[in-house]
Amino acid sequence: MAEKVTLxxxxxxxxGMRARVAxxxxxxxxxxxxxxxHNKSQFLLEMNPVHKKIPxxxxxxxxxxxxxxxxxxxxxxxxxKSPLLPSDPYERAQARFWxxxxxxxxxxxxxxIFLTKGEExxxxxxxxxxxxxxxxxxLGDKPFFGGxxxxxxxxxxxxxxxxxxxxxxxxxxxxxxxxxKLIWWVKRCMQKQSVSKSLADPKKVYDFALVLxxxxxxx
Amino acid sequence: MAEKVTLxxxxxxxxGMRARVAxxxxxxxxxxxxxxxHNKSQFLLEMNPVHKKIPxxxxxxxxxxxxxxxxxxxxxxxxxKSPLLPSDPYERAQARFWxxxxxxxxxxxxxxIFLTKGEExxxxxxxxxxxxxxxxxxLGDKPFFGGxxxxxxxxxxxxxxxxxxxxxxxxxxxxxxxxxKLIWWVKRCMQKQSVSKSLADPKKVYDFALVLxxxxxxx
Numbered sequence: 001m002a003e004k005v006t007l008x009x010x011x012x013x014x015x016g017m018r019a020r021v022a023x024x025x026x027x028x029x030x031x032x033x034x035x036x037x038h039n040k041s042q043f044l045l046e047m048n049p050v051h052k053k054i055p056x057x058x059x060x061x062x063x064x065x066x067x068x069x070x071x072x073x074x075x076x077x078x079x080x081k082s083p084l085l086p087s088d089p090y091e092r093a094q095a096r097f098w099x100x101x102x103x104x105x106x107x108x109x110x111x112x113i114f115l116t117k118g119e120e121x122x123x124x125x126x127x128x129x130x131x132x133x134x135x136x137x138x139l140g141d142k143p144f145f146g147g148x149x150x151x152x153x154x155x156x157x158x159x160x161x162x163x164x165x166x167x168x169x170x171x172x173x174x175x176x177x178x179x180x181k182l183i184w185w186v187k188r189c190m191q192k193q194s195v196s197k198s199l200a201d202p203k204k205v206y207d208f209a210l211v212l213x214x215x216x217x218x219x
Numbered sequence: 220m221a222e223k224v225t226l227x228x229x230x231x232x233x234x235g236m237r238a239r240v241a242x243x244x245x246x247x248x249x250x251x252x253x254x255x256x257h258n259k260s261q262f263l264l265e266m267n268p269v270h271k272k273i274p275x276x277x278x279x280x281x282x283x284x285x286x287x288x289x290x291x292x293x294x295x296x297x298x299x300k301s302p303l304l305p306s307d308p309y310e311r312a313q314a315r316f317w318x319x320x321x322x323x324x325x326x327x328x329x330x331x332i333f334l335t336k337g338e339e340x341x342x343x344x345x346x347x348x349x350x351x352x353x354x355x356x357x358l359g360d361k362p363f364f365g366g367x368x369x370x371x372x373x374x375x376x377x378x379x380x381x382x383x384x385x386x387x388x389x390x391x392x393x394x395x396x397x398x399x400k401l402i403w404w405v406k407r408c409m410q411k412q413s414v415s416k417s418l419a420d421p422k423k424v425y426d427f428a429l430v431l432x433x434x435x436x437x438x
Contacts, residue, residue, distance in 0.1 A: 050320065050353065064312045066319055076308040089295040093283045100285055101269065134269065 005030035008044050008056040010037055012200050012208040014107070015067035016055040017159035022071045024194035025150070026078040038215075068099050071155055084152045098138060098145065099156035105131045106160050114170035114209050115218050125171045129178045136182040143188060150192060158195055161186045165202035166209045224249035227263050227275040229256055231419050231427040233326070234286035235274040236378035241290045243413035244369070245297040257434075287318050290374055303371045317357060317364065318375035324350045325379050333389035333428050334437050344390045348397045355401040362407060369411060377414055380405045384421035385428045 007023070007030050009016035023030055035044055035054050047056045047063040057064045057073065064073045075084040085092050109131055112124035135157065139145055145153035164175050164186075176183040189195045226242070226249050228235035242249055254263055254273050266275045266282040276283045276292065283292045294303040304311050328350055331343035354376065358364055364372035383394050383405075395402040408414045432438070 050316075059309075062309055064309070064316075066316055069312050069315045069319065072315070073308055073312040076311065089292055090278075090281055090283070092295065093288050093292040096288045096291070097283075097285055100288065 003028070004058075004060050006033060006058040007031070008033050008035055008041075008047060008054050008058070010035050010054050012205045013054060014159040014163060017162075017198055017200065018067045018155050019055045019057055019070045019074070020198035021155050021159065021195055022074040022084065024198050025082040025084065025155075026074060027081060028074070028078060068103065068156060071152065075152070082150075084146070084150075084155060086146070086151070095146070095152045098135070098153045102135070102153070102156045102160075106157070110160065110163055110167050113167045115213065115216065121171060125167075125173055128167065129173075129175070132175060132179045132182055136179045136185075139181065139185055144185070150189065150195075154189060158186065158189045159199060161189070162199045162202045162205050163209075166206045169206060170209070222247070223277075223279050225252060225277040226250070227252050227254055227260075227266060227273050227277070229254050229273050231424045232273060233378040233382060236381070236417055236419065237286045237374050238274045238276055238289045238293070239417035240374050240378065240414055241293040241303065243417050244301040244303065244374075245293060246300060247293070247297060287322065287375060290371065294371070301369075303365070303374060305365070305370065314365070314371045317354070317372045321354070321372070321375045321379075325376070329379065329382055329386050332386045334432065334435065336438075340390060344386075344392055347386065348392075348394070351394060351398045351401055355398045355404075358400065358404055363404070369408065369414075373408060377405065377408045378418060380408070381418045381421045381424050382428075385425045388425060389428070 005023070005028055007016070007019055009019065009032060011034060020032075033041075033043075035041060037054070040052060044054065044056065045052055047058060048054075048065045051065060053065070055065075055067055055070060057070045059073075059077070064070050071084065085095055106128070109124050109128040113121060113128060116124060142148070144150045145157070168175060190199075224242070224247055226235070226238055228238065228251060230253060239251075252260075252262075254260060256273070259271060263273065263275065264271055266277060267273075267284045270284060272284070274284075274286055274289060276289045278292075278296070283289050290303065304314055325347070328343050328347040332340055332347060335343060361367070363369045364376070387394060409418075
């Protein structure tokens with residue numbers, strides 16, 4: 001059967017980018033449909049009636065929602081090339097743990113950096129640095145979180161890197177100063193076409209963040 | 220190799236109970252170690268240094284944290300008996316989606332019912348009922364969320380049922396009145412020893428909730 005793969009996504013979404021990176025790693029061609037998040041399409045509402053959010057991967061007419069679930073689905077369906085999750089159950093559990101940690105921690109701290117000011121912003125900066133240091137220490141001296149190969153945790157985290165410029169500019173700080181090894185890891189990931197071609201331009205992400213701040217009434 | 224399995228847990232935790240149910244489904248013997256959440260053991264802090272939370276499953280000395288990750292680990296390691304996740308990738312993604320939905324929605328709405336009053340409590344009640352109705356509609360006419368067999372989503376949700384009494388008593392409402400089919404499903408699950416022997420006594424859960432309210436300074 002000819003595969004039909006569609007991704008409902010939004011350019012600057014770190015969650016949508018995870019699906020893009022995973023599909024690129026597997027070499028899957030797909031239709032990219034940009035959604036206007038302030039005027040969501042009827043199709044998106046039908047495909048994800050529960051959360052009404054992007055990304056949604058539609059594979060032969062059937063929708064899969066929630067970015068990490070999408071990445072795991074892609075890994076299971078197209079399992080011949082570039083495995084993302086390790087085969088050992090314990091290693092798989094560890095990979096899921098760190099991807100879940102990223103989901104629970106990075107987005108929220110990052111968002112508070114560009115949507116708040118003063119003490120609240122300082123606290124968010126401190127928090128994000130602690131989170132990234134924790135991740136850096138988990139990376140250790142390995143080239144990738146997946147070990148020698150780019151894997152599930154790499155996909156989960158790398159998409160935030162194109163938001164680093166927004167966090168740094170809003171918070172007037174340097175992530176590299178605190179987490180130099182993590183920035184080397186970002187550069188290593190960016191040497192992969194599956195990553196560099198899937199990630200948004202950090203300057204365009206920043207422009208989007210400015211529009212978002214205006215819309216939310218934050219100066 | 221002789222298997223050594225230990226569970227760091229807390230009696231009334233709906234998250235810890237998930238691990239208990241999954242282990243019971245697989246027929247795995249394990250050591251249950253009750254944690255005092257107000258005076259956590261050094262062992263817990265060593266086994267889960269990132270979140271410092273129960274449950275932690277320790278399998279031959281190696282810790283696995285986060286309840287859904289634990290359940291999936293148990294399903295992958297002891298895969299000869301009572302499969303919890305379906306084998307088809309799409310069905311697996313759907314099961315993960317609903318388990319994730321439960322994680323993101325049920326706990327928070329439930330907690331607000333017994334920790335707030337007045338308008339806030341009314342809103343939380345309304346929210347919980349909507350969430351449970353959504354789940355009930357997902358269950359449809361199937362005996363279990365897993366279809367004919369008890370599965371991953373059943374494990375994820377059933378452990379909240381021993382908190383229903385606390386939600387209902389605090390909020391003065393009846394879940395059965397709004398979601399009769401879901402309560403039938405609870406009863407069906409409770410006919411399984413793996414469930415009935417793993418779940419906490421609803422009255423003891425309520426006693427714990429009262430202690431918790433007092434500790435948090437909520438009347």
